[in-house]
Amino acid sequence: MNVAIRYAAGSDIGCSRENNEDSGYAGARLIAVADGMGGYAGGEVASSTVIGSLRSLDADTPLDDLVDSLGRAVSEANEKLRIVREERPDLSRMGTTLTAMLWSGPSVALAHIGDSRGYLLRDGELFQITQDHTMDQLLNAEAEQSGGAPADPAEASRLSHVLYRVLDGRDDREPDLRLREGRLGDRYLLCSDGLSGVVDAQTIYEVLSAEADPGRAVQRLIELAREGGGPDNITGVIADVVEAEHIGEPEPPITVGAAAQTQT
Incomplete structure (x- = not known):
């Protein structure tokens, strides 16, 4: 099947933050969102470093190397964060989530770490295709496996924003990796x-x-997040799977958020 993706991306500072620590990217082969954290400047540096590192993946990649290529690229991005942390002690607390998809025809490698999300709209149904790496999700999963009671709702709410896996330059920061078919x-x-x-x-x-x-769908979602109070930075990337013949001339890649301010 000769398919391609039609893509759009948008990012907004939200209603409560002083700077945008999110970064996003959308291109013909790669889409990605990173949500940085770590105090003023730290989140911006983390998310833009990772997105900047991944941008080189936006090229033809052999199908049999698709997942491994994405996994290696995430590891290299994490190594760049380690170098930045060593050079900038003031950024020692920085880190970032990452959700990225690398395409080769209808096949797509998905990498995910943190609590940014991936959704799929297919045949009139919406599916969440990533699992949040938050402490409440971890505790509930452990309880389910052991047959115990789920976490107390108040405790789960408190832990819903506590991440146990992010990219932060430290060892063993492995994302969830898998191959999907579009x-x-x-x-x-x-x-x-x-x-x-x-x-x-x-x-x-x-x-x-x-x-x-x-593009209009991304902007509408951002508008709704702002109307809901916009307590955090807001970033979305959409990719539609279409017949390649319907794309026409390739659109230039889109970089948004902190990464758009730092790209050269």
Whole structure:
């Protein structure tokens, strides 16, 4: 199947933050969202460093090396964070989430670490295709495996923003990695929790279903997150799986958020 992706990306500082620590990228082969953290400047540096490192992946990659290529690129990005932390002790607390997809025809490698999210709209249904690496999710998963009681709701709420896996330059920061198969008509959304934490899944579904243009869909989701209070930075990337013949001339890649301010 000769397919390609039609993509769009957007990022907004939100209503409460002084700077944008999110970064996003959308290109013909690669889409990615990173949500930085670590105090003023730290989050910006972390997310933009990772997105800047991954941009070189936006090229043809052999199918049999798709997952490994993405995994190596994430490891290299994490190593760059380690170097930055050593050179900048003031950034020792910085880190970033990452959700990225690397395409080769209909096949796509997915890498995920942290609590940014990936969604798939397929055949009129919305699926979350990533699992949040938050402490509440971890405790509930452990309870389910052991047959114990789930976490207390109040405790789960408190832990819902505590991440146990991020990219921060330290060892053993491995993302979830897997290979997926796209279908014509699929629509993928990658977003920071500034979007998914404010706009509920039903509303995300309604916007993705109703708005055919990916750029307008991204902007509408950002508007809704701001209308919901915009307590955090808001970033979204959409990729639609279409027949390659319908793309026409390749669009230039899009970089948004902190990475857009630092790219050369």
